[in-house]
Amino acid sequence: MLKVLNPGFYTTMQDLGRLGFRAFGVPVSGVMDSYSSQFANALLGNNKFDAVLEMTMIGGTFRFMNPTQIVISGAYMRSRLNNKPIGQNCAIQIETDDVLSFGHTTKGFRTYLAIKGGFESETVFNSLSQYRPITAKGVIETNDVITYLSIDQRLQESNATVKYNDSIFNNQILEAYKGPEFGCLNLHQKEQLLNSELKVSKYNNRMAYQLEPLLKNRLEPILTAPVLPGTVQLTPQGNLIVLMRDAQTTGGYPRILQLSEESISLLSQKTVGNTLKIGLKDT
Amino acid sequence: MDFKLRYSQYNERSILIEWPRIIDENILKSILKFKNKIMNKYIKQKIEIIHTYSSILIIYNFTIENINDKFFELKSLFETQGGDLEIASSTWEIPVCYDEEFGVDFENFSKEKGLIKQEVVKLHSESIYTVFFIGFLPGFLYLGGLNSKLHLDRKKTPKFDVKKGAVAIGGEQTGIYPQDSPGGWHIIGQTPVELFNSLHEIPCPIQAGDKVKFKSISKPEFIELKDRVSKSKFKLKSITPNA
Numbered sequence: 074m075l076k077v078l079n080p081g082f083y084t085t086m087q088d089l090g091r092l093g094f095r096a097f098g099v100p101v102s103g104v105m106d107s108y109s110s111q112f113a114n115a116l117l118g119n120n121k122f123d124a125v126l127e128m129t130m131i132g133g134t135f136r137f138m139n140p141t142q143i144v145i146s147g148a149y150m151r152s153r154l155n156n157k158p159i160g161q162n163c164a165i166q167i168e169t170d171d172v173l174s175f176g177h178t179t180k181g182f183r184t185y186l187a188i189k190g191g192f193e194s195e196t197v198f199n200s201l202s203q204y205r206p207i208t209a210k211g212v213i214e215t216n217d218v219i220t221y222l223s224i225d226q227r228l229q230e231s232n233a234t235v236k237y238n239d240s241i242f243n244n245q246i247l248e249a250y251k252g253p254e255f256g257c258l259n260l261h262q263k264e265q266l267l268n269s270e271l272k273v274s275k276y277n278n279r280m281a282y283q284l285e286p287l288l289k290n291r292l293e294p295i296l297t298a299p300v301l302p303g304t305v306q307l308t309p310q311g312n313l314i315v316l317m318r319d320a321q322t323t324g325g326y327p328r329i330l331q332l333s334e335e336s337i338s339l340l341s342q343k344t345v346g347n348t349l350k351i352g353l354k355d356t
Numbered sequence: 357m358d359f360k361l362r363y364s365q366y367n368e369r370s371i372l373i374e375w376p377r378i379i380d381e382n383i384l385k386s387i388l389k390f391k392n393k394i395m396n397k398y399i400k401q402k403i404e405i406i407h408t409y410s411s412i413l414i415i416y417n418f419t420i421e422n423i424n425d426k427f428f429e430l431k432s433l434f435e436t437q438g439g440d441l442e443i444a445s446s447t448w449e450i451p452v453c454y455d456e457e458f459g460v461d462f463e464n465f466s467k468e469k470g471l472i473k474q475e476v477v478k479l480h481s482e483s484i485y486t487v488f489f490i491g492f493l494p495g496f497l498y499l500g501g502l503n504s505k506l507h508l509d510r511k512k513t514p515k516f517d518v519k520k521g522a523v524a525i526g527g528e529q530t531g532i533y534p535q536d537s538p539g540g541w542h543i544i545g546q547t548p549v550e551l552f553n554s555l556h557e558i559p560c561p562i563q564a565g566d567k568v569k570f571k572s573i574s575k576p577e578f579i580e581l582k583d584r585v586s587k588s589k590f591k592l593k594s595i596t597p598n599a
Contacts, residue, residue, distance in 0.1 A: 092417070095406050097552070097560050098490040098534075197554050206535050207494060207554050250367055253374070296377045297491060297498060299406040299413035301370060323408050323491030323498075331367045 074138040075192070077217040081133030081175060084213040085279075086192055088124040091200040091207070095322045101302065102202035103318050105279060105341035106183050107334065109147035112237055113187035116144045116164055123191025124201040126213065128184045130344070132175020133213070135186075139223035141167045142189040146237065148181025148342060162237040166228040181242050181342040190222035204319055246352040247271075247336045252305060254327035257292050266329070266351060271313065273340075273347045279319040282340055284349070287311030292327045300324040303332035315340060359386055361434065363427045368419045371426060375410040379500050383410055384488055388565050393433055407564065408489050409498070446594040447484065447567040450532070450547050452523050453578035454480075458546035461511075465525065465542045468508055476544065479503045480530065481570040487562055495534035495552025495560045499568060502530045514540035521546045523570070548582035549592055561592055569595070 087110070090103025104110040110125050132150040145152050145161035152159050153174050159165060167173075175184065194201045197208050205211035213219075258266065266288060276283040288311045299322065300306070306314040306326035315332065316324070317340075330351065332340065343349065362374040373390070375383045387407050394405060394414060404415040420426055454477045456462050466476055485499040492498075502525065510526045518524070518539035523532050526541030533539055534552040552560050562568065573581070584590040 093402065093404055094559075095404055095415075096490065098492060098494045098496050099554075099559070100494075198559075250365065253364065253366070253372060296379065296409050298408045298411050299372070299491075301367065301413070301415070303367065321492050322406055323489070334368055 075188075075219040075221060076136040076138060077213055077215055077219070078134040078136055078172070079174075080213045080215055080217070081128045082131035083129040084133050085127050085203040085211070086124050086194055086213065086219070087127045087202045088191075088200055089122050090202050090318065091198045091204075094198045098322055099198060099207060100204060100319050100321060102200065102204045102207075102279075104185065105318055106147055106185070106241070106338040108238070108241060108338040109183070109342075110185040110187065112162065112235070113144040113146035113185050114191075116146075116162070116235065117142060117187055117189050119187065119189065119191055123187070124194065125188075126186040126192065126219075128175060128186070130182060131177050132184055134172065134174040137167045137171045137173070138169060139221070140169055140227075141221060141224045142228050143167055143173070144187045145184060146187070147184045148178045148242075150175040150178050150184045152184075164228055182344045183341055188221045189224050193220040193222075241339050241342055244339055245347075245349050247340060247349050248333040248352050248354055249305065249330040249336065250333070250354050252328035252330045253298070254292065254295060254307075255329050257327055258290070258307075258329060262288060262290055266313075267353060269350075271349045271351070273343050273345050273349070275345045277343075277345065279317055281317055281320055282315040282343075284313040284315060288313060294325045295327055297323050297325045298328070300328060301331070303334070303337045304328050305330035305332065317341070359383065361431075363430065365420070365423050366413060369416045371414045371416075371420070371423075371430065373412045373414070373430065377410045379409050379488070381486060381500070384486065384565065387412060390434055393436070393438060394430070397433060406491070408491060409500075445565050445567065446562075447569060448562050449569050449571050449593045449595055450549060451573045451577070451581060452481065452545040452547050452570045453573050453575055454545040455575045455578070457575070458519075458522070458578075459544040461524075461542040462544050465508065465544055469506065471505070476506065477572050479506055480525075480544065481572045483569075485530070485568045487564050487566045487568060489564045490560060493534055493537055494554070497531060497551065497562060497568065499530055502528055504528070506530070508542060510540040511542065514538050515543075518543060519546065521548065521550075523547055546578070548578050548585050549590065550585060561594075 087104040090101040111121050114123050142164050271284040274283040274285050302318050304316045307329050308326050359375050364372050366372045402417050406413045483501050485501040488498045488500050507528045516538045518533050520535050522543045523545040524541035524543045
């Protein structure tokens, strides 16, 4: 069991989300940065659907009640084990009563804690991802106790090395497909969208990221239509809204772009003030 | 009915199929029929489909290698017979209390429309609405068939605390908020029944293609029903199944 001494700023349990329930209007949810979280699970030999903890901006402090192995990946949050700095993107042996703590991020925005065999919790619609009100709990809180498999076998020296691709933190290009309503933009608007530097606004969370500046337009709302994580909507006021993992399943704003899966992960590691550019994919 | 469909790639693993962009029951039937055929064909591949008034979005669990092959496959599937296994359609009766305690925007709504309260209640509860799809929030039904005398543009500023069960009008649509949430529609009443329960295997008994009718209830009836709902002693009523 893992005891939460301090959850950090905003920590949730996530897997790859609720697949197959969007027809009921249930958001897919799941890890924001699927690259880093799947990297961590893979290093432990876990299933890619295993649940991890997703920490945002400031990580938490946790006490392990049983031996296991973990991997930390994603944003760098000065991780320490029993108060000694430890590395990330590598498997770490954990003993009973070990305390793992994180601080404020120094690079990136979301850190993943993966554990051998995955965390266990309330499963709703085939997923452990926390999302209120689908799940009773929406976030990890102090004194929560999270179960995991106790592993008595100690970590073996492994020759296999897999390199974590750090470019997720420095790369500023959001790769995007043309959205269904891209063609409704005029030439000037297209140029502005594709050539300007876009900045992450303070309105960014697991549902959506707003990008600045405003893109002035006179696009009509559309008849409510399907959307996905990564869909970029343009509001009449000119806000660019990038839908993220907890987004609704349908929407009425024009869908001008669709980010690639990799770019959703990349955007998840950005925070207010970070700058980005759109790189249009040819299809 | 023949429709000209548009196929496009939405992302690495999704394809968007679009019908003419209007709210139309024939389009809904065509969409549901095609959706059935797609689900049956790819039953083993765990695909997911989101459909709305005039679109189907197919989400595969793999990256699409050759998009033109997939378009061709889908186009041929659309042409084939079948899929029109009777789209089962039930009519559901949803009790609504239009008392101003719940219908917080009722007075303003009637004033804007120049109608008296009884007229609004009559117009809203006498129509039979078609469920086009579920979206926006878990269990939020997109209903077609609102009497044009009740159409009113959404509020300029959304309210932050719309209550679960609120029955509202926005533009030419009416709907029920399945959970507490922000919302920009005019709230004219509230239903004590639950439209979505994540503890049930099928979380929402009402599906696309079904019909919905509202039944006006008094405040005491609302309180009694709410109590029964909380004790799980109430089941949503399906009136005669539709042919």
